[in-house]
Amino acid sequence: MFYRESGQLKSSYIADQAMFPIAQDRWFVIGVLAVAFLVAPFFINEYWANAILLPFLVYALAALGLNILTGYCGQVSLGTGAFMAVGAYASFKLVGFFPELNFLIVLALSGVVTAAVGMIFGLPSLRIKGFYLAVATLAAQFFLVWMFNKVGWFYDYNLTGMITVRPIDFFGIRITGPEATPAAKYLFTLTVVAVLALSAKNIVRGRIGREWMAIRDMDIAAELIGIRPLQAKLSAFAVSSFYVGVAGALYFAVYLGSVEPVEAFDINQSFYVLFIIIIGGLGSVLGAFLGAAFIVLVPILLKNIMVGGMGFDSGMAGHVEILLMGLLIIFFLIVEPHGLARLWQIAKEKLRLWPFPH
Amino acid sequence: MNLRKLTGAAVAAVLALPMFASGANAYELVLPTLDYRTGPYAPNGIPVANGYTDYLTMLNERDGGINGVKIKHVDCETGYNTKKGVECYEKVKNTPPSGALAIQPLSTGITYQLIPKAAVDEIPIFSMGYGRTSAANGKVFPWVFNFPATYWSQATALVQYIADQEGGFDALKGKKIYLVYHNSAYGKEPIRTLEAMAEKFGYEFRGLPVDHPGQEQKATWLQIRKEKPDWVLMWGWGVMNQVAIKEAASIRYPMDHFIGVWWSGSENDVMPAGDAADGYLSGAFHAPGGGFPVHDDIRKYVYDKGLGKGDRDRIGEVLYNRGMVGAMWTTEAIRKAMEIHGTKEVTGKHVRDGFEALNVDEARLEELGLGGFTYPVKITCANHEGPGKVAVQQWDAKAKQWNIVSKFYEPLRDVTGPLIEADSAAYAAENNVTPRDC
Numbered sequence: 001m002f003y004r005e006s007g008q009l010k011s012s013y014i015a016d017q018a019m020f021p022i023a024q025d026r027w028f029v030i031g032v033l034a035v036a037f038l039v040a041p042f043f044i045n046e047y048w049a050n051a052i053l054l055p056f057l058v059y060a061l062a063a064l065g066l067n068i069l070t071g072y073c074g075q076v077s078l079g080t081g082a083f084m085a086v087g088a089y090a091s092f093k094l095v096g097f098f099p100e101l102n103f104l105i106v107l108a109l110s111g112v113v114t115a116a117v118g119m120i121f122g123l124p125s126l127r128i129k130g131f132y133l134a135v136a137t138l139a140a141q142f143f144l145v146w147m148f149n150k151v152g153w154f155y156d157y158n159l160t161g162m163i164t165v166r167p168i169d170f171f172g173i174r175i176t177g178p179e180a181t182p183a184a185k186y187l188f189t190l191t192v193v194a195v196l197a198l199s200a201k202n203i204v205r206g207r208i209g210r211e212w213m214a215i216r217d218m219d220i221a222a223e224l225i226g227i228r229p230l231q232a233k234l235s236a237f238a239v240s241s242f243y244v245g246v247a248g249a250l251y252f253a254v255y256l257g258s259v260e261p262v263e264a265f266d267i268n269q270s271f272y273v274l275f276i277i278i279i280g281g282l283g284s285v286l287g288a289f290l291g292a293a294f295i296v297l298v299p300i301l302l303k304n305i306m307v308g309g310m311g312f313d314s315g316m317a318g319h320v321e322i323l324l325m326g327l328l329i330i331f332f333l334i335v336e337p338h339g340l341a342r343l344w345q346i347a348k349e350k351l352r353l354w355p356f357p358h
Numbered sequence: 359m360n361l362r363k364l365t366g367a368a369v370a371a372v373l374a375l376p377m378f379a380s381g382a383n384a385y386e387l388v389l390p391t392l393d394y395r396t397g398p399y400a401p402n403g404i405p406v407a408n409g410y411t412d413y414l415t416m417l418n419e420r421d422g423g424i425n426g427v428k429i430k431h432v433d434c435e436t437g438y439n440t441k442k443g444v445e446c447y448e449k450v451k452n453t454p455p456s457g458a459l460a461i462q463p464l465s466t467g468i469t470y471q472l473i474p475k476a477a478v479d480e481i482p483i484f485s486m487g488y489g490r491t492s493a494a495n496g497k498v499f500p501w502v503f504n505f506p507a508t509y510w511s512q513a514t515a516l517v518q519y520i521a522d523q524e525g526g527f528d529a530l531k532g533k534k535i536y537l538v539y540h541n542s543a544y545g546k547e548p549i550r551t552l553e554a555m556a557e558k559f560g561y562e563f564r565g566l567p568v569d570h571p572g573q574e575q576k577a578t579w580l581q582i583r584k585e586k587p588d589w590v591l592m593w594g595w596g597v598m599n600q601v602a603i604k605e606a607a608s609i610r611y612p613m614d615h616f617i618g619v620w621w622s623g624s625e626n627d628v629m630p631a632g633d634a635a636d637g638y639l640s641g642a643f644h645a646p647g648g649g650f651p652v653h654d655d656i657r658k659y660v661y662d663k664g665l666g667k668g669d670r671d672r673i674g675e676v677l678y679n680r681g682m683v684g685a686m687w688t689t690e691a692i693r694k695a696m697e698i699h700g701t702k703e704v705t706g707k708h709v710r711d712g713f714e715a716l717n718v719d720e721a722r723l724e725e726l727g728l729g730g731f732t733y734p735v736k737i738t739c740a741n742h743e744g745p746g747k748v749a750v751q752q753w754d755a756k757a758k759q760w761n762i763v764s765k766f767y768e769p770l771r772d773v774t775g776p777l778i779e780a781d782s783a784a785y786a787a788e789n790n791v792t793p794r795d796c
Contacts, residue, residue: 046448047448047449047452050444050445050448051444051445051448051449055441149541149567158784159491159546159547159549159550159781160466160470160490160543160546160547161542161543161546162467162470162543164470164474164788166788166789167789167790177474177789178474178475178477178478178479179478256440256441256444256471257471257474258470258471259440260440260467260470260542260543262541262542262569262570263439263440263467263542263570264440266570300445303435307434307435314393314395314433314434314435315393315395315396315400315404315407315435316395317435318395318396318435318437319395319396322396
C-alpha cells in the first residue's frame with residue numbers, strides 16, 4: 001500500500017538511472033541521513049559516540065571496503081585487519097610529518113597508501129583463486145602486523161610500540177583525542193562514511209562495478225567478453241583497500257586514539273569484518289551497514305540488557321553474550337543464507353504486495 | 359517485522375532503565391572496575407577482580423563504607439580487549455551519584471587509552487604497578503598514579519636480585535639475561551630499562567616476544583634451550599604464564615633462574631606445571647597468603663554472609679591479595695580526599711588530591727589489619743610512583759605456597775630517573791602538556 005512503484009513514471013534517462021529509482025527508497029535514505037546529520041548530533045553523548053556510533057561507522061566502512069573486493073569481485077581476503085593497520089600507520093606518520101595538513105587529505109592519502117599496498121598483495125589474485133587467495137592475503141595479515149610491531153620507524157621508536165594520535169583540528173574544530181566533543185567526532189566520521197558509501201553505491205552500479213561482478217560470476221566468461229582480469233581485479237583490490245585504509249585511519253585516529261598493532265589489527269579483526277559482510281550480505285552496500293549494526297551493536301545491546309536490565313553478574317553476562325551471539329549468527333544464516341540485506345529485500349517485495357499478497 | 363519491534367522495545371527499555379534505577383537518594387562512592395572474567399586472561403583477571411570487590415564489600419558490611427558513606431561498586435567486563443575497555447569506561451564513568459572516583463583499567467593497553475582522557479573527565483587513573491611507567495612523573499601526569507612501583511623499578515630490582523645471586527654487579531659481566539615478553543605495550547615496557555642496564559653492567563640482553571594470547575611458545579623455549587641464557591625474565595599475563603612455566607619445565611630450565619614480573623607469579627600460573635614449577639621466582643610488592651586480620655574480616659563480613667565473589671578457599675592467593683591491596687589504597691585515597699576537602703560527597707577531582715596526598719604508613723597498615731602486608735607508601739605531587747620497592751617471591755610446590763625470599767630492593771633511580779624524565783617529556787611535547795611546578 002505504502003511501498004509501491006506504480007505511478008512513478010520516468011520520463012528521462014537521468015530519472016531512470018537514479019541511484020534510488022523508487023521514491024520511497026530515496027526518501028528513506030534522505031530521511032536516515034537527515035536524522036543522522038541534523039538530529040543525532042544534538043542528542044549524542046560520549047557513550048553513544050565512543051562506544052556505539054563510532055565503532056559502527058568505522059566497521060561499516062571497513063566492511064564496505066571488503067564487500068567491494070569479496071562481495072562484488074569475488075576475491076576472498078583475510079587481510080582486512082592488516083590493511084586497516086596500513087591506513088592507521090599511514091595516517092599516524094603523515095600527521096607526524098605534516099602536522100598542519102588537513103585531516104581529510106591525510107585520510108585520502110592514507111587510503112591511497114593502503115590502496116598501493118593492497119594492489120601489491122592483490123597481485124597473486126591473478127593466478128590463484130578462492131581459498132588459495134585467502135591464504136595469500138593471510139600472508140599480508142601476518143607480515144604487515146609483524147612489520148608494524150617490529151620496525152621502530154613506524155611507531156616513532158617509542159617505548160611500547162603503541163601509536164597515539166596527536167590532537168588534530170579540522171577547520172578549527174578538534175576531532176581527535178579526549179578534548180574533541182562527541183558530536184564533532186561523530187559528524188566528521190559520518191560525513192566521511194556517507195560520502196564514501198554513496199560513491200561505492202555509484203561505483204558498483206557503473207562500468208567498473210559490472211566488470212567486478214562479471215569476474216565474480218565467472219572469470220573466464222568475463223575475459224571472453226572483453227573484460228581484462230588484471231585491470232578488474234587490481235582495481236577491486238585498490239578501491240577496496242582504499243576504503244579499508246580510510247576505515248583504519250578513522251579507527252585509529254578518531255575512534256580509539258591509540259592502538260597496539262597486535263591487538264587492534266590482528267587476524268580476529270579480519271574475521272570480524274568478514275563476518276560483518278557475510279551476515280550483512282555479500283555484494284550489497286546496505287549489507288555492510290546492516291552487518292556492522294548486527295556484529296558491533298548486538299553484543300553491546302545484549303550486555304546492557306543482561307547487566308543493566310536483568311542484573312546479571314558481568315562475567316556471567318560475558319559468557320552468555322558469546323553464546324547468544326553464536327546462536328543469533330546461526331539463526332540468521334539459517335533463516336537467510338544471503339544475509340540481512342537479502343532479508344531486507346524480501347521484506348520490501350512483500351511490502352509491495354501488502355495487504356493483498358495474492 | 360515483529361523482531362524489529364521487539365528489538366526496538368528492548369533498546370528503549372535498556373535506555374530507560376538507568377534513569378529509574380538511580381532513584382536512591384543517599385550519596386554513594388562509585389568505584390568502577392574493568393574486569394575480565396572471560397577470555398585467555400581470565401585465569402588472572404578473576405582473582406584480581408574478586409579481591410578488589412570483596413574488600414569493598416567488606417568495608418560496606420563492616421564499617422558502612424568509608425566514613426559512613428557507602429561504596430557502590432560497578433563492574434564491567436572487558437575481556438582484556440581495548441575496544442570493550444573503551445565501551446566500559448564510557449559506560450561506568452558517569453555512574454550516579456558521584457561519578458567514577460577512580461579507574462583501575464587492569465590492562466596496560468586500556469591504561470594508555472585512558473591516560474589522555476583522565477584529565478578531561480577528571481577521573482584519576484590508578485594503574486597499580488602497571489600501565490605507563492613514565493606516569494610516575496606527576497608533573498606531566500597529574501591524573502595518573504602507578505604506585506607502589508613501576509615496571510622499570512621492578513626491572514632494576516630483579517637485576518639487583520640476580521646480581522646478589524651471582525655475587526655482585528661485577529659478576530653480571532658477560533652473563534646472558536633474556537626476557538620473554540607479551541608482545542604488546544605491556545610486555546615491551548621493561549625493555550628500555552633492561553637495555554640501559556645491560557650497557558651499564560655489561561650483561562648480554564635479548565628480548566623474545568610471545569604474541570597474544572601466548573599459547574604458542576615452542577619456538578621461544580627452543581631458542582632458550584639452544585642459547586642457554588643464565589637468567590630468564592618474563593613479562594607475561596594470562597594463559598601465557600602457565601604455558602611458559604610448563605615449557606620451561608619441559609626443557610628443564612632451572613626454575614630458580616626464571617623470574618616473572620609480579621603479574622606472572624600467582625598460584626594459577628604455577629599450579630598447572632605441578633612439581634616442576636618448584637623454585638620459580640617472581641616479583642612482589644606485597645605478601646602472599648590469607649592469614650592477615652583483614653582476611654579474617656573478609657571471611658566474617660563477606661563470605662559468611664554469602665556475599666563473596668569467589669571461592670572461600672582462594673582468599674589470600676597472590677592475585678586476590680593484589681586486587682585487595684589496590685582497593686585498600688583506593689579507599690584510603692578517598693578517605694584522605696574527604697579529610698582534605700572536608701566533605702563526604704567527594705568527586706573524582708577530590709580523590710585525585712587524595713591520591714596525591716596519600717600516606718599509608720606502618721601504623722595505618724596495622725589499623726587496617728594489614729601490618730607487614732606491604733611497605734608504607736607516600737605519594738607526592740612530583741612522584742606518583744611512591745617508594746618503588748620490589749621483593750622476589752619463590753614458589754614452593756610441595757607446600758603449594760609462595761614465600762618472599764629476598765629483601766625489598768630499592769629501585770636504581772639513577773637508571774630509571776633519566777628514562778622517566780625523557781619519556782614523560784616526550785609525552786608532554788606531543789600532547790602540548792605544560793608540566794606543573796612541584
